[in-house]
Amino acid sequence: MSPPIQASDRQAEAFPVLNPAQIKRVQPYGKVRTVHAEEVLFEPGMLGMACFVVLSGKLDIAVPSLSGERSLVTYGPGQFSGEVVLISGARALSRGRVAESGEFLELAPDALRALIAKDAELSDIFMRAFILRRVMLISQGWGNVTVLGSQHSADTLRLREFLTRNGHPFGYVDLDRDKQSQELLDRFGIKLEEIPVVICSATQAVLRNPTNQKLAECLGLTSRVDTSRxxxxxxxxxxxxxxxxxxxxxxxxxxxxxxxxxxxxxxxxxxxxxxxxxxxxxxxxxxxxxxxxxxxxxxxxxxxxxxxxxxxxxxxxxxxxxxxxxxxxxxxxxxxxxxxxQYNKPKVENLGHYEGQGVYYAATFMEAQLCTGEEVIVVGGGNSAGQAAVFLAETVRRVYMLVRGKQLSDTMSRYLIQRIVENPAIELHFQTEIAALEGESHLQRVTWVNRAAGEESVHDIRHVFVMAGASxxxxxxxxxxxxxxxxxxxxxxxxxxxxxxxxxxxxxxxxxxxxxxxxxxxxxxxxxxxxxxxxxxxxxxxxxxxxxxxxxxxxxx
Ligand SMILES: Cc1cc2nc3c(=O)[nH]c(=O)nc-3n(C[C@H](O)[C@H](O)[C@H](O)COP(=O)(O)OP(=O)(O)OC[C@H]3O[C@@H](n4cnc5c(N)ncnc54)[C@H](O)[C@@H]3O)c2cc1C
Known part of the structure; x- marks a missing residue:
């Protein structure tokens, strides 16, 4: 095996070698297939891909990339192919090509599922390997889709969020920063106003600002559902x-x-x-x-x-x-x-205009990256607002927490209240609400009003996290x-x-x-x-x- 993926302690668990006794237990679930060098066993985008256990010979795994193909790993005897798509039934992310002729044991998806259900030790080995391989692909951004987008586009954030939250590995090209961006746009015949664009190698499609539904289709996220039964x-x-x-x-x-x-x-x-x-x-x-x-x-x-x-x-x-x-x-x-x-939204007329462009409804690592070192507002006085404030305070300059009531919510956990009050980067403003948002495409300025004092103030703040409960x-x-x-x-x-x-x-x-x-x-x-x-x-x-x-x-x- 020659994995170019970053070496780590988990390498052995991600690319295990089955011993002869374990292979013997897998054998009844599969059929032995004679394979020849250069034979392609699966392609990116394929549905219902099988898992291959190498008995003899070698299997190369590669993922598509904008510059051609990227070799991931070569499996030798005792090793097996596959990652999370074998369980989810989504489209294959990679290409499997025989590197050295030999014999492979082919397990169809249902057979693999039956093996995992019945054999606890093998279930552990296969599931752990599939999950770790997926984690590696996500961390490297190696998958069957590439998003070409811009930090200044709300739809780019939507698509990246959709892929990230669905645990789908993807490449991202920021067209504002990438030196070859014009060449890329020309290559795929994309006009600037059509971005974000998703290059979906899974189906060979170029999707111009697709809906989440269209993107899900291209990834095969809905493919196992049978509407006829x-x-x-x-x-x-x-x-x-x-x-x-x-x-x-x-x-x-x-x-x-x-x-x-x-x-x-x-x-x-x-x-x-x-x-x-x-x-x-x-x-x-x-x-x-x-x-x-x-x-x-x-x-x-x-x-x-x-x-x-x-x-x-x-x-x-x-x-x-x-x-x-x-x-x-x-x-x-x-x-x-x-x-x-679903999230309650403050009654500010043009809030929708800035959604994903300075107004967010989640405070995860992804949103935090967008506002490192800046000042931010968190709207709300409940648990979710408290958590967001404490989390963001680790990376931003200051968090202004705007609470409509006179105090933090009664339901807020005690540990959170203590962390908020003791954190010098968090500034609490009670009886305070957002009155206006301004900016061109991205949010640039926020006006808030303190209802108790009847005072309005304007702040050059570009990021607002709305955590005001849900209905x-x-x-x-x-x-x-x-x-x-x-x-x-x-x-x-x-x-x-x-x-x-x-x-x-x-x-x-x-x-x-x-x-x-x-x-x-x-x-x-x-x-x-x-x-x-x-x-x-x-x-x-x-x-x-x-x-x-x-x-x-x-x-x-
Ligand atoms: C930022 C934040 C932090 C939180 N932190 C904590 C915490 O630390 N500890 C804690 O115990 N609780 C916490 N909570 C509360 C907790 O997350 C919720 O109580 C919990 O998620 C409720 O789970 P649910 O499955 O009922 O609904 P939800 O989590 O609201 O999930 C409902 C799902 O249904 C989907 N959906 C809606 N309509 C449709 C439809 N018509 N068709 C198909 N799908 C649909 C939605 O897209 C959504 O994914 C937090 C909440 C937030 C917002």
Whole structure:
């Protein structure tokens, strides 16, 4: 093996060599294939790629790049090909070419999944290698897509965020800085006004400012979902609650599909560090937690559809039918609604103009990079605002925390309050709100008003982080489900007095189970549920419990 990837302690785990006893255990799952030098076994963009265990001979792996092809690694006897796409079912990132004739053991995706499900030791070796290889590809920016964009474009940030939060490796060319940018634009026939552009080697497409949905299609993020069959359970939303439901549903043998509009992780994915989740004494970023959960759910066979939105439930029929924004229909015997809540936005007229251009709704490493050494504003007085302020204060010059109320939220954790108050880089302003935003394409100036003193002040600040809580978006459910006054979904005993007036008559002699909505076999979990506690752990708990209840509901027929 000759890996040009940076050497590290993890190299051996990323590129393990199976011993003869382990190969013997893999053998029943695959078929032996005689291969010849120069034979191409898989190409970037291919769906349903197999995993190859080298018995004799050698296999070269390379990824496409703007300048041709980049060699990644050569596998020898005992080693195996593949990374996370073998589990997710997305399009292949790399090309596999036989470097030396020999015999390879070919494992089709289903066979690999069966091996991983049945053999704990091999599962550990394969999964660890796949994940570490993906991490290496992400850190090097080596994948099957390249974004050509500009720091000054909100859509560039959107596309980079979509790829990053979906854990997809990609190359990025900043056209403002890259010396060869004009040559690149000419080569692909791109006009300046068309950027950002995504060169998708997976499908040989040049996508001009694509929607998230189009980009998801090019990556194959939706490819394993089969709209022609009836699923046991459809999980709507891939925040902590939906991800937990997917892990339990798939691991307990249910035929599960999960649909997510943007990227897995939900609100938690916007958190730089979750410090109160059990078992992570050093904290864990929301993104890391969710990417682990995605691989876990997919390992057990859950199917994911990313970049798609559920816009309707047809609730006058069983199985229920979900309509997606692209018009596709999905039939399912049960539903877990885990659509959480969406960010509240300050009432500033031109806020939308600066979204991604100085106004952000997440404070992760990516946004922090954009404002290193500058002054920033964090809007909000709750846990998420507090976390963002403390995180940003590590790299920015000053954080102005604007809180509408007279104090930090009662629900803010004690440790956070202490860190904010004691941090000299954080300046708290109570009873203060943003009044105006100014700037050309990027935000340049912010006016804020102190309501107590009636004073307005103008500041040359280019970055505002909005962390002002979230509200449910349940308009699309109104015709089917009983909601509370704020629009959260009523479940279980909370329906006692509301069931009689629910939009659809409850048809069963038993009352709704815990977490069950006013429709049988339809559950609501996490932040979307009336009475939720706005915590990652409770969302995960509810998502997990809901699957136990789904089993019961399915048993009713
Ligand atoms: C910045 C920040 C920091 C936080 N920090 C902490 C913390 O440290 N500790 C803690 O316990 N809690 C924290 N929270 C709260 C915690 O993140 C939430 O309670 C939790 O994420 C709720 O999970 P959920 O799965 O119910 O919903 P969400 O996380 O809101 O996820 C819902 C998902 O559903 C998707 N969706 C919505 N509508 C549709 C549709 N129609 N079709 C398909 N998909 C849809 C959304 O895109 C989203 O991905 C934080 C929140 C924020 C914003």
């Amino acid at each position: 009836v699923y046991d359970v459809a999980i709507v939303g891939a925040g902590p609650a939906g991800l937990a439901a997917a892990v339990y549903a798939a691991s307990e043998g249910l035929d599960a599909v999960m649909i997510e509009t943007v990227f897995p992780g939900g609100q938690a994915g916007a958190s730089s560090k979750i410090e109160n989740y059990v078992g992570f004494p050093m904290g864990i970023s929301g993104q890391e937690l969710s990417s682990r959960a995605v691989v876990q759910a997919e390992k057990f066979g859950a199917q994911m559809m990313v970049g798609e939105k559920v816009v309707r439930i047809q609730c006058d029929q069983r199985p229920y039918r979900l309509t997606l924004e692209n018009g596709a229909l999905l039939d399912t015997k049960s539903i877990v609604i885990a659509t959480g809540a 449910p978006r349940t308009e699309w459910l109104r015709e089917c489900l009983a909601l509370d006054e704020q629009g959260f979904i009523l479940t279980g005993r909370d329906l006692d007095s509301a069931l009689a007036t629910a939009p659809v008559k409850w048809p069963l002699s038993r009352p709704p189970q815990m977490l069950e909505t006013s429709l049988p076999a339809v559950f609501a979990v996490g932040d979307i549920r009336s009475g939720n506690v706005k915590r990652v752990a409770s969302a995960v708990g509810e998502g997990s419990i809901s699957i136990h209840l789904v089993h019961r509901a399915l048993a009713e027929g």
